[in-house]
Amino acid sequence: MCDSMEYKFNCDVKASDLWKMSMVRTYRSFLGVINIVFTVSMIAMTVKLWPGSEDFFRVMEILCCLIFPVFQPLAIWGRSYKQVEQQPKGVELLFLNSGIVVTCDGKEEKIPWSRVTRVIRQDSMIVIKTDDSYGYMIMNRVMGEQKDAFYNDLVALLKNQKR
Incomplete structure (x- = not known):
């Protein structure tokens, strides 16, 4: 990471x-x-x-x-x-070591990593679950070449959080 x-x-x-x-x-x-x-x-x-x-x-x-x-x-x-x-349009996700910053319609919400319950990697996307029924889907076409590095960083960060 x-x-x-x-x-x-x-x-x-x-x-x-x-x-x-x-x-x-x-x-x-x-x-x-x-x-x-x-x-x-x-x-x-x-x-x-x-x-x-x-x-x-x-x-x-x-x-x-x-x-x-x-x-x-x-x-x-x-x-x-x-x-x-x-779904709301124009949702922007900023992933930092401190958590996720979600920006939509000029409003900002900070989600600490402790609220992230799961990261799921699928063929065409990565899903970041913040509870059992809610999460964020990021498509491969949006991530581009950063997909693998991003997923590896997420997994490592979450693993360190659970310690």
């Missing part, structure tokens, strides 16, 4: 980022396995029952086959879009 850590990033989270995070979380969980099993079962049942089905039941079978591969991702996209609209 460097002696005087200072990183400054803008929170630039898009609906596609939230959508991708939700989809990854869903399909890496037990719920994702259930979704896949249901979809494969519905496709197999549709193939078996198709020749003897009436038009109404064929439509219902097709709709059931599309629930998880089409309708669920569309619903998650809609929810992600609404979440982005509700």
Whole structure:
């Protein structure tokens, strides 16, 4: 860890980022396995029952086959879009050895490292959790080349804080 850590990033989270995070979380969980099993079962049942089905039941079978591969991702996209609209714009995060300085609409909040509960590194972002339901997402495109150094400094700083 460097002696005087200072990183400054803008929170630039898009609906596609939230959508991708939700989809990854869903399909890496037990719920994702259930979704896949249901979809494969519905496709197999549709193939078996198709020749003897009436038009109404064929439509219902097709709709059931599309629930998880089409309708669920569309619903998650809609929810992600609404979440982005509700988030404040122009949030700037300044990471210092003393803590995180959050600036939004000219207001400043200082968050000490003792309030940071977890740092999560994902494929496209780093999430800094300040409690069970709230955190800050910093996208890789915002961090650029500083991503690895920033993550390593965060982890080292938090490890030293817990001692």
